Amino acid sequence: MLGFDVSNELLHSPEQLRARAAQDGYLFFKGxxxxxxxxxxxxxxxxxMADAGxxxxxxxxxxxxxxxDTAQIExxxxxxxxxxxLQRLENFHTFAHQPAILSMLEALFGETPLVHARNIARMVYPQAVEHTTPAHQDYLYIEGTENTWTAWIPLGDCPIEQGNxxxxxxxxxxxxxxxxxSLGAGGHRIDTEALENQFEWRASDFEAGDVxxxxxxxxxxxxxxxxxxRIRLSLDYRYQPLSEPVVEGSLLPHYGQQTWEQIYANWKSEEFQYYWQxxxxxIVNNRAELREKLVVK
Ligand SMILES: O=C(O)CCC(=O)C(=O)O
Structure with a gap:
């Protein structure tokens, strides 16, 4: 499989950055x-994870x-x-506001980025390959504006064989x-076989700091x-232009099993609490019929 094209040289050329994003639909940066x-x-x-045995x-x-002989499954x-x-860790949420990501996105969007609050981490076991995230488009799960970008960031060095x-x-x-x-994150899979005549999969080894x-x-x-x-550990953070539509779910905790108040209970700083307010x-509604229309029965 071909590796990702590296876009670091475009970080100071907003027009070229936008052109590559428009052409490829992805941007990969080292460090x-x-x-x-x-x-x-x-x-x-x-x-x-260690404390949990x-x-x-x-x-x-x-x-x-x-x-x-263990596997924990999302x-x-x-x-x-x-x-x-994990969702209660202050650093997990504040890391989504990394200045280098935000300034790159400001150039890409031509306006201030909104950091979605529904941050996600994945802990992926080798013994659970049938639960590997299947091919999908994030818009099905995020909605709001299509001009939303996901940052996928492994938590440290991550060679391809860890399931990048x-x-x-x-x-x-x-x-x-x-x-x-389908099994795996999101629960829906796009059948990509026919598309593979026209498009080519890419993936890369990651070093800590690559995004x-x-x-x-x-x-x-x-x-x-x-x-x-080896358990693969990674982060999914999402961003969109501040002025564009966003659904409420993008501002709620992932899985909704606890409130922001519970998540913030032991934080040291208030800077990134309820920052979107x-x-x-x-704020727009979900389109309830979107998934219904796309699922092949
Ligand atoms: O890391 C994964 O397995 C899935 C990441 C992903 O596809 C997503 O969050 O959209």
């Missing part, structure tokens, strides 16, 4: 975010090595117990594709985690 802060967050997340005895928590009770603790994100560049130009019910961002209509999926015992947002 865009602060690797030391990212590793601090990794140590907090893996600390929670998820990691192999006599290993360093930071390495996220799974205890033998949505299941034990996964959610730890995930809800793969992208089908150019697929953001033809609207929404039909979906089939890939993609448009809400760009088809992407996760590759299987083919390692023996400072803006007069264009």
């Amino acid at each position: 865009l975010v602060d690797a030391a802060q990212l590793m601090q967050l990794r140590s907090e997340v893996t600390g929670l 998820w990691l192999a005895a006599a290993t360093q928590p930071i390495d996220a090595i799974a205890a033998p 949505g299941q009770a034990e996964y959610m117990r730890v995930y809800n603790q 994100l793969a992208i089908l560049p150019g697929t953001h130009k033809q609207g929404m594709y039909p979906v089939h019910k 890939v961002l993609f448009h809400s209509l760009t088809i992407h999926r996760a590759l299987p985690n083919l390692t023996q015992d 400072k803006h007069a947002l264009n």
Whole structure:
């Protein structure tokens, strides 16, 4: 599989940045975010996993090595117990406001970006390959403006075999594709076989600090985690132009199992609490029929 094109040289050329984004539907940057802060967050997340007994005895928590013969699967009770603790980490949410991401997006959007509040982390086990995130377009789940971009950021170095994100560049130009019910994040899969004559999948190894961002209509999926015992850890943060429509769900905690008040309970700073309330947002409803129309029966 071809690697991502690196766009760092476009960071100071907004027009070229916009042209590449319009052409490919994704942008990949080496070392865009602060690797030391990212590793601090990794140590907090893996600390929670170690406390929960998820990691192999006599290993360093930071390495996220799974205890033998275990798999935690997103949505299941034990996964959610730890995930809800992760959701209360201040650094997990504040990291979405990394200045380098925001200034790049300001150039891309030509206006101030809105950081969605519904931040997501993934803890993906090699023993759960059937739950690998299937090919999909984020707009199905996010709605609001199509001009929403997801930043996918592994929590540390992440070689391709840990199950990195793969992208089908150019697929953001033809609207929404039909979906089939599926296992894995989101629960719906686009059948990409026919598209692969026209478009080519890309994916890359990541070093701590590398970021890939993609448009809400760009088809992407996760590759299987083919390692023996390494848990793939990654972040999904979402952004859109401040003036464009946003649905309320994008401003609520992921999974909705706890309130912002509970999430903020032990935070040290108020700077990034309820930050979106400072803006007069264009809040719109979900289109209830969107998914209904796209699911192939
Ligand atoms: O990291 C993953 O497995 C899924 C990420 C993704 O596709 C998404 O959040 O849209």
